[in-house]
Amino acid sequence: MSERLPPEFVEKYKMGRIIGEGNFSIVKECIRKSDGSRYAVKCINKSSLNPKDRSNLVQEISILKELDHPHIIKLFDVYDDDSEMCYLVMEYAEGGELFDRIIAKEYYTEAEAKKVVKVVAKVLAFCHARGVTHRDLKPENLLYADESENAKIKIADFGFAKLVTAETNMSTMCGTPGYYAPEIVRKQPYDNKCDIWSLGVITYILLCGFPPFYDENQVEEMRKILQGDFEFVPPYFDTVSSQAKDLIRKMLVVDPAKRMSAETVLRHPWFGDCKDDEDVHVLASVAKNLKENKRLTVRSKFRASVGAIMAVNKTRQLLSMRREAKAPT
The missing domain is CATH 3.30.200.20 (Phosphorylase Kinase; domain 1)
Incomplete structure (x- = not known):
């Protein structure tokens, strides 16, 4: 260069x-x-x-x-x-990636995860109000401004961002496979609700250390996304509050018309005042699971960029075949 x-x-x-x-x-x-x-x-x-x-x-x-x-x-x-x-x-966000900081911590709490999710939701509300959809929201794009304890979270990489009007939808398949919303996998027109799905995936990871839909078989991973097929795996979610789980469920709704907006995310009770002990429970396994998740991410970068497209196409073919099989003759 x-x-x-x-x-x-x-x-x-x-x-x-x-x-x-x-x-x-x-x-x-x-x-x-x-x-x-x-x-x-x-x-x-x-x-x-x-x-x-x-x-x-x-x-x-x-x-x-x-x-x-x-x-x-x-x-x-x-x-x-x-x-x-x-x-x-x-x-220059000198504080590095969000996940790296969590991994370096001795302990990590739900209250800390809540602060991050609220900041990202506020940024999405700001962007969406101005017609901008990020389209590639993922942990690697959540950075700290500096190395101080109270450093601001910064959202980075607007390379896939799109400015759209109320009358138009997007159709380009872009972003990162594990964070694809179902409508993107289906190759349907989509709107800014795809960002909310991605935030739901990030929130899930922040509270347990691994993604909700991951599978070594990428066709199976895409199937899980299409069906919203995830669970709050014990024991990792045993100490996570019911309000946090409720918010995740409402962000990971398959039908974008029924999925929360950024503004409704911010009004969710999880973001209310910290009045009980649930918020300060230590999420003991998050750092360990994140470390393993990062190892898997590095190992599967090529798989994510090329294999995922093939998996999406295969999933679409299977869906088409099922629809044809169910069609009346």
């Missing part, structure tokens, strides 16, 4: 070390020369993008410019000319 940086960028920033990599981009640290402030710069190789990906990049930039929220990673500068490279200078 070329390092022929735009003169305007060089005048303002000093490029630093690599802190992340994607399919078509590298994320580096950069330092603002005027005051030494640290930022993350996403270096995107536009020559590797197809027309649809280029369109998504333009939309990502447009959306990030509009979304000014304390819990969304902020876009500060864009350097995009006629060359093959585009540089997005963004807020």
